[in-house]
Amino acid sequence: MAARQSALRRDDENAKRLDAIEGRSPEADALELDRVIHERVRLGIVSSLAVNGSLAFTDLRDLLGITDGNLIAHARKLEDVGYVAGSKSRDGRGSKTEYRLTPVGRAALEAYLDHMEAIIEATRTPERG
Numbered sequence: 001m002a003a004r005q006s007a008l009r010r011d012d013e014n015a016k017r018l019d020a021i022e023g024r025s026p027e028a029d030a031l032e033l034d035r036v037i038h039e040r041v042r043l044g045i046v047s048s049l050a051v052n053g054s055l056a057f058t059d060l061r062d063l064l065g066i067t068d069g070n071l072i073a074h075a076r077k078l079e080d081v082g083y084v085a086g087s088k089s090r091d092g093r094g095s096k097t098e099y100r101l102t103p104v105g106r107a108a109l110e111a112y113l114d115h116m117e118a119i120i121e122a123t124r125t126p127e128r129g
Helices: 002-022 026-031 040-052 057-064 068-080 103-124
Strands: 054-056 084-091 094-101
Touching: 040 054, 040 057, 040 068, 040 084, 040 094, 040 103, 054 057, 057 068, 057 094, 068 084, 094 103
Parallel strands: none
Antiparallel strands: 054 094, 084 094
């Protein structure tokens, strides 16, 4: 029962986070980058998952060229904010962790990319006046 309540609370928090991301104004986006995604390894994780759908722990680690501990720490941060979901299953002798981007994570990545595109466009546009 406690696990179900915790899952429902997490779903409610993720729904609020998604609403906040989707409801952001361009002015708010111009003021602040999403610091969770902006970190290099976490951007690599969410980008890799956006392209591949889901990836096993070892595949994601090897793709990014990082250590197990580094991936664990950054994936945990992304899971804590609801951007990434990890699931464990048995795989022969051991366990296998598979990561996927959540709808909240996809919306956050899209907002981040829109923000970066606006910054790029603004810096490439010649000064006026």
